[in-house]
Amino acid sequence: MEITCIQMAVAFGDPKTNFENVATKIKTAAQTGADVIILPEMWNTGYALTELATIADEEGKETQYLLSKLAEQLKVNIIGGSVAVKEEGEFYNRTYVYDRTGKLLSQYDKVHLFGLMAEDKYLTAGRMEHLFELDGIKQSSSICYDLRFSEWQRHHALKGAHVLYVPAQWPEPRLHHWRTLLQARAIENQCFVVGINVCGNNPENIFAGHSLIVNPWGEIIAEADAEERFLSANLDLEQVAEARGRIPVFADRRPELYQLDK
Numbered sequence: 001m002e003i004t005c006i007q008m009a010v011a012f013g014d015p016k017t018n019f020e021n022v023a024t025k026i027k028t029a030a031q032t033g034a035d036v037i038i039l040p041e042m043w044n045t046g047y048a049l050t051e052l053a054t055i056a057d058e059e060g061k062e063t064q065y066l067l068s069k070l071a072e073q074l075k076v077n078i079i080g081g082s083v084a085v086k087e088e089g090e091f092y093n094r095t096y097v098y099d100r101t102g103k104l105l106s107q108y109d110k111v112h113l114f115g116l117m118a119e120d121k122y123l124t125a126g127r128m129e130h131l132f133e134l135d136g137i138k139q140s141s142s143i144c145y146d147l148r149f150s151e152w153q154r155h156h157a158l159k160g161a162h163v164l165y166v167p168a169q170w171p172e173p174r175l176h177h178w179r180t181l182l183q184a185r186a187i188e189n190q191c192f193v194v195g196i197n198v199c200g201n202n203p204e205n206i207f208a209g210h211s212l213i214v215n216p217w218g219e220i221i222a223e224a225d226a227e228e229r230f231l232s233a234n235l236d237l238e239q240v241a242e243a244r245g246r247i248p249v250f251a252d253r254r255p256e257l258y259q260l261d262k
């Protein structure tokens, strides 16, 4: 499965520019022959949270129209990173996933809101897991801060996801957390983990870039620098079974002991 991550700078509080950019970038990325194209977090507005009432996508309509049309035209699967969506007076940090026919397969609202960037003040948290199948392969995506919650990634691996995607707006001062956590999630879940970050900056943060594709053995098979990039790799999905065969972590789990913290 060939994947291409779109690492981009997001124009702060400027959906018009971001929609135009994303449309152009998806069309170019499709020329890499990708089976799956993935966008970063909050690509429509950036973290202009105080302006969401006027700039968030109403019921996600503009995003859905664009991604569905491009997926169908280009015959490519698209994991739509995430966008700020306004729905029934609430705001969500939401992912939409499309298959090659342009059909909406799933949507996901970020479950763990990031207080350090005031998400908890402006956004409503999701409550649902996120699993979908692309070309017959079970996969999952969460969003940015969700990466720190190993239980959440494990939940999706246990439900059969062989690829875990993490669209993000991860700041540069914690680049070492980003790289380490992505590798750790791949090693512990023995599956592919793909981090798609933004680069550039907003008034308060410099973003790290360094989108990363990690195999089930925890090896980095592709990594971007801190500039706008397409990051591509071919995922050999047989490596999931190979890694699990070498060290049977899933068979050796003791889930009866893990309920103690509730």
Ligand SMILES: O=C(O)CCC(=O)C(=O)O
Pocket (backbone or CB within 6 Å): 114, 117, 143, 144, 145, 146, 148, 169, 170, 171, 174, 177
């Ligand atoms: O966990 C972090 O350090 C970054 C998280 C973040 O930036 C986000 O969730 O938007």
